Amino acid sequence: MKIASWNVNSLNVRLPHVERWCAEASPDVLALQETKLEDAKFPVAALEAAGYRSAFSGQKTYNGVAILSRAPLAEVEHGIAGFDDPQRRILGATIGEPGSPAAIRIVNLYVVNGQAVGSEKYAYKLDWLARVTAHLAEELRRHRRMVVLGDFNIAPDDRDVHDPAAWHEQILCSTPEREALRRLLDLGFVDSFRLFNQDGGHYSWWDYRQGAFRRNLGLRIDLVLASEALRARCRGASIERGPRTWERASDHAPVVLDIDDGI
C-alpha cells in the first residue's frame, strides 16, 4: 500500500499534475496540502474519474488540505476539537473498516510556515504544533495504526538542509521547531524516510527562485510518519523528484511510504 503526501501549491493549477502522477505512481492514498480551494470548488468528479474518493477541508486563497483514496474513507474529521482555527490545515480519515485491526488512520497536516523566527506567525506555529501534538495523542489512543503526513515546514535535522550554516536557527530549522517535532514524534511515530536512508542531500522542497531545484538547494520538510504499530510493516520510502521537473511544477515533490497493510 502506497501512502503519499504532496504540497501542490494550488490544486487549481496542479490538478493535471495530480492526475498524471496518480496515473504513473498509483498511490493508494494521497494527502494534498495548499489546495487553496473552497470546498464547493473541489474537483471531486475529476478525481473520481482518476479512481479516487476525496475528503477535503479548504478555503479560498490560502491553506487547504485533502485526502484522496482508492478505498472508501471513513471517520473524516477536519480541524481539532476545541481549537477554533479558521485556517484549514488538518484533516483526518480512516482507511478500512473503522475499529478493525487492519484499519489505518490517516492524518494530513499542513503545518504553519512561521515566516521568521520570533514573528507572530512563528508563535502561532509553535502553538499550533503543541495543539496538534495533543490532538495526535488522543488519536493514538483510538487508532494504533496511524500515518501522519504532510508539509511539516520543519527540516528534522541538518542532514535535511542543503546549507546548514546558512539556515542555522532560521525558520524551518530553528531549535524550538525541531523540539516541537521531536515531541510529536515521541508520541510514538517514526520518520519513515529515515528507516531506509540515513544520507543527506535528499530534499522535498526547493525554492522557485535562483534555480534552486536545478542546483538541489532544498530542504526535506515533507514527511510521512508511521506509528510504532506500523514500523515493522514499512517496506520503503521515497521522494519523487519527477513531478518537480514538470512544466509549471509545485515547489514541493511528492513523498511516499510503502507499507505492508495486511494484519
Added chain:
DNA sequence: ATGGTTGGAGCCCAA
C-alpha cells in the same frame, strides 16, 4: 547584493 519566483487576489500577501 537583503536580491529572486510562484499563486491568488485585486493594485500586495504568503510561501
